[in-house]
Amino acid sequence: MEPILEIRNISKQYKLGGKRIRKTDTFREVIHRAVSAPVRAIAGREAGEVEKEELYEFWALKDVSVNVNQGDVIGIIGRNGAGKSTLLKILSRITSPTEGTVTLRGRLASLLEVGTGFHPELTGRENIFLNGAILGMRRVEITKRFDEIVAFAEVETFLDTPVKHYSSGMYVRLAFAVAAHLDPEILVVDEVLAVGDLSFQKKCLGKMGEVSRGGRTVLFVSHNMAAIENLCSRAIVLHQGALCFDGTSKDAIQFYLNSLSTQSGTGHVVELSGVGDRRSIIAPLLRRLEFLTQNEQPLAEGLPIGSRLKVKVYFDLPKAISDFNVGLGFNNSYGQRIFTAHSVFEPNRSEKEHEGATVFSCEIPSFTLMPGEYTVKVWLDLKGSEADAIEDAAKIRVLESDFYGTGKVPWNGTLVLKHRWYLEQAADAK
């Protein structure tokens, strides 16, 4: 059987401006170019080359080929800027490829953003129809599925309220609900599940699973490896616009994580001296943070779950003092504190006086927070009160890894803990 979706040697080039930025060309410049072009043609080739240099050509995708069969659920993995979104935009016909062809043998609907085309002044009911139409649904289809959409979004009582009065949670629920009830043969979904509260995310993932089990072909971009592993049988990895892996989702995730950890580490040192957004009582005292992992390796792209994390805090002590402490707070992307490390908890804390440049290191043997981004707050206490504090001093990213040693990636909750399961003797079961 022929593949439902054939991607053949797709490349996409963007021309980004150097000195002259294409995007905001003014009419005058174009006229100027048009007028001066023949002059330059006469003057010779050199002038033409200068023109070329001014535009920075950038290949967002280079020679990507993938065949997708009907019923495949394919995850697309890659770092930011790897070309994932560009690929989806080409498949959705939002932008056209520079080279290559795509053959579609089924109706394709794409969901690149939740709530595209929602209008704040329109009511929930009106937006369902408008958004449905924008996503390619017929009026009769929307009418038929209207009640289902409303029930999924849980907005029954606010149907005739303009969505500008909705809470952001309601807004996202309604928007996803419309998209979730699209009925295409091929569904393309960008990282849209990263919004909304956890219970709704779970509901969305459940819906996605339902869609994929229904024999629908799905292409799914996510940074959530657990979701990819859960939903997709197959996954491709993009790196700098090129396809570098195509296989089972488990292998693809492994490949991706390995490729991350081999990348050279930059940015593991965060300078704090110049940070203006801080609360300093005397003077800015905190100078630097340094993040290290296993074997004192600098922490590069992210920290696989359960790995060792060592944070070196550099600061100045204005005078000789023994009563100083350092705190590190880890907040999740919703701004909730997940974990606080503080030197007052250290039982073997020395009572020695220090002065001037000091380094205080915090070591966490196994950092068991769930994958995601965490912001790090750092503060310095002198004699029990805060002397310098920086709220968003650094970000660290925890990556999926085979924490339990079973090849299963943890997908829910806030943290991972080592645990065991065993069956009791049959006699105990009665």
Added chain:
Amino acid sequence: MSTTFELTIKPRKGWQAIDFKEAYVYRELLAFLVWRDVKIRYRQTLLGGLWAILQPFIAMLIFSFIFNRLAHVQSDGPPYKLFAYAGLAPWTFFSTSVTQSSNSLIANHQLVSKVYFPRIFIPLGAIGALLVDLFLSLGLFGVMMLYYHWPLTLAVLWLPLFIVGAVLAAAGTGLILSALNVSFRDVKYAVPFMVQMGLFVTPVIYPAHYIPERWQFLLGLNPMAGVVIGFRHALLGSPASWEVIGVSLAMSLSLFILGLLIFRRMENRFADII
């Protein structure tokens, strides 16, 4: 699933044929976009839909005072107020359409960069919504005709032709300007000025015969001249040169086709540069 469905996505460069089939498939969306614009236009206004008729009406009062009373511009037969309004109704439609449609792609940039449908519906939807206003202002014109006891002639049967002419002229201009506006934000500043100039080169506030015989052919080059002359002929029975109207309507049609082609050629890059 339909086994016959097949679509190939290829690089697009240069001039393209217009895809009427696709536009037909998505026709419901055009209706939805028009409906959206009609719904939201006058939300949170006190006067609501009254604004649709208030604009040409107030313009008519002001122009009657300045041009008729002070400058002694005469109509070509009917009371000047009727005469001015019959010209201002299509002109207001045209100028508002051009202003709004030329800005429509920018205003809806999230639609352009996040979802696919025929982009042409964005400027056309804006114009469709304004067509509703045109019909409202024609309703007011009916009331004015009763007030002035001015009889309707059979020429009114021509009115649909001139409404189509107005839509073609507005759509052609709007398509070209909206596409240009994506790359060149200069359009935003040029449009209000162009629209203002347009009011004076089109016989809206003065009758067409004020223009000397040997320059009459120039009127034909203005796509809106035929529409305005035609509206007056259809609504008030004013004399009309069919030669001028014919050439001018042909200009509207050409402008529309040119607009379609230019838009089609440029839409390719919208998502990348908007």
